[in-house]
Amino acid sequence: MTGRRNFLKMASAVPGAGLSSRPRPGARRLAILASRWTPGSPARRIADRFLIGYPREGRWRRPAMEVVSLYLDQTPDADQSRERSAEFGFRTYPSVAEALRCGRDRLAVDGVLILAGQGDDSSSGLSGPDLVGPMVRVFEEDRRAVPVYWDEPLGLAQARKMVEASRELGFPVLAGSSLPMTWRLPPLELPTGSRVEQALLVGIGFGRSDRYRALETLQAMVERRSGGETGVRSVQSVAGQAVWRAGSSGRWSRELLQAAVARSDSLQGETLKDGRPRDLVNSGELPRLVEHPEACLVDYSDGVKAAVLMLNGAVGDFTFAARLRDHSEVASTQFLLPPEPNRAGSTCLAARIEDLIQSGRSPVRPERAWVASGILDRWVESRKKGGLALETPELTLEYRPSAESSFCGS
Numbered sequence: 001m002t003g004r005r006n007f008l009k010m011a012s013a014v015p016g017a018g019l020s021s022r023p024r025p026g027a028r029r030l031a032i033l034a035s036r037w038t039p040g041s042p043a044r045r046i047a048d049r050f051l052i053g054y055p056r057e058g059r060w061r062r063p064a065m066e067v068v069s070l071y072l073d074q075t076p077d078a079d080q081s082r083e084r085s086a087e088f089g090f091r092t093y094p095s096v097a098e099a100l101r102c103g104r105d106r107l108a109v110d111g112v113l114i115l116a117g118q119g120d121d122s123s124s125g126l127s128g129p130d131l132v133g134p135m136v137r138v139f140e141e142d143r144r145a146v147p148v149y150w151d152e153p154l155g156l157a158q159a160r161k162m163v164e165a166s167r168e169l170g171f172p173v174l175a176g177s178s179l180p181m182t183w184r185l186p187p188l189e190l191p192t193g194s195r196v197e198q199a200l201l202v203g204i205g206f207g208r209s210d211r212y213r214a215l216e217t218l219q220a221m222v223e224r225r226s227g228g229e230t231g232v233r234s235v236q237s238v239a240g241q242a243v244w245r246a247g248s249s250g251r252w253s254r255e256l257l258q259a260a261v262a263r264s265d266s267l268q269g270e271t272l273k274d275g276r277p278r279d280l281v282n283s284g285e286l287p288r289l290v291e292h293p294e295a296c297l298v299d300y301s302d303g304v305k306a307a308v309l310m311l312n313g314a315v316g317d318f319t320f321a322a323r324l325r326d327h328s329e330v331a332s333t334q335f336l337l338p339p340e341p342n343r344a345g346s347t348c349l350a351a352r353i354e355d356l357i358q359s360g361r362s363p364v365r366p367e368r369a370w371v372a373s374g375i376l377d378r379w380v381e382s383r384k385k386g387g388l389a390l391e392t393p394e395l396t397l398e399y400r401p402s403a404e405s406s407f408c409g410s
Contacts, residue, residue, distance in 0.1 A: 145171035182345035266316030
């Protein structure tokens with residue numbers, strides 16, 4: 001196995017020599033595997049950064065990369081891929097294998113962008129195609145693997161498959177959304193080795209993708225705690241008035257909620273009417289504004305307690321707060337969401353993807369997606385079972401995150 005892994009690591013660094021379809025010397029060749037290419041889709045938000053460019057460090061940057069192939073699972077009426085293909089000269093293939101091989105007999109790209117997204121909730125809790133399995137089969141058959149960006153895993157099974165394939169075949173993976181990468185106000189990063197006692201993230205949205213982003217961002221913050229990540233013990237879904245009762249009983253901290261909400265730039269309610277700031281947490285206004293509160297309560301194996309509160313109607317952004325041992329002040333920040341349609345926050349993610357493909361190193365451990373996906377699966381299951389607390393032996397894993405920060409700053 002060691003010889004095979006070393007072979008793939010060496011091979012992954014070799015560009016597809018002589019295969020470039022456009023006159024850009026040294027450009028890396030990218031394959032995109034997507035569920036659909038429509039306005040607002042991950043393919044539109046991320047792929048356009050590599051077709052058109054994006055602002056980076058005060059300049060417009062066109063990455064030294066070419067999108068050369070595309071596989072699409074769906075082509076709805078709003079499809080934009082045909083226009084992009086005609087404008088930029090890449091080809092759409094009928095299968096994942098053909099897209100990765102560019103119609104030839106061996107892997108012919110230097111990086112892969114899996115832009116499937118998660119869609120909305122379904123009866124199974126999951127939606128979208130499995131693009132990981134076909135990609136891994138090509139890597140195995142062709143004895144070559146390349147860096148992979150994966151926007152949002154479709155549940156624990158796929159996340160685990162990707163992590164295990166990455167370990168076995170030796171290719172780097174960057175998995176996750178733009179939210180942990182975007183600007184933070186203030187630019188908070190918990191120091192490596194922080195002694196986290198309790199953490200809370202406030203989020204918005206209704207679909208599975210919104211919940212995943214919230215959990216992934218929570219994990220990005222707390223994985224830096226003392227001892228690194230050691231796994232999750234249990235997950236519980238709480239909804240309706242039970243959310244507020246859980247706060248009153250101390251299962252999540254009202255102090256942390258107040259600190260997180262205080263970082264929001266989009267407070268709703270009376271603030272919009274008379275312009276005066278409001279203490280939503282202690283004024284009693286919060287339960288009135290949030291008609292359908294929902295929370296995910298997470299107990300980590302090392303004793304840290306965390307919660308994600310989805311507070312649609314009270315705020316319009318994502319914020320975080322944590323209590324650290326031996327610190328008198330609560331740590332808190334906002335994850336900036338620039339307005340549509342450009343979603344400038346994805347430029348921070350594009351920079352990390354570019355670095356991944358150029359360097360062959362990921363700034364983020366793929367196990368983060370494993371944990372976030374597993375928590376989400378159990379959150380959905382717990383909700384279906386009436387809020388039953390579920391043990392999570394499948395999330396007993398250990399990893400230490402990179403010491404370097406990967407977000408854009410403030």
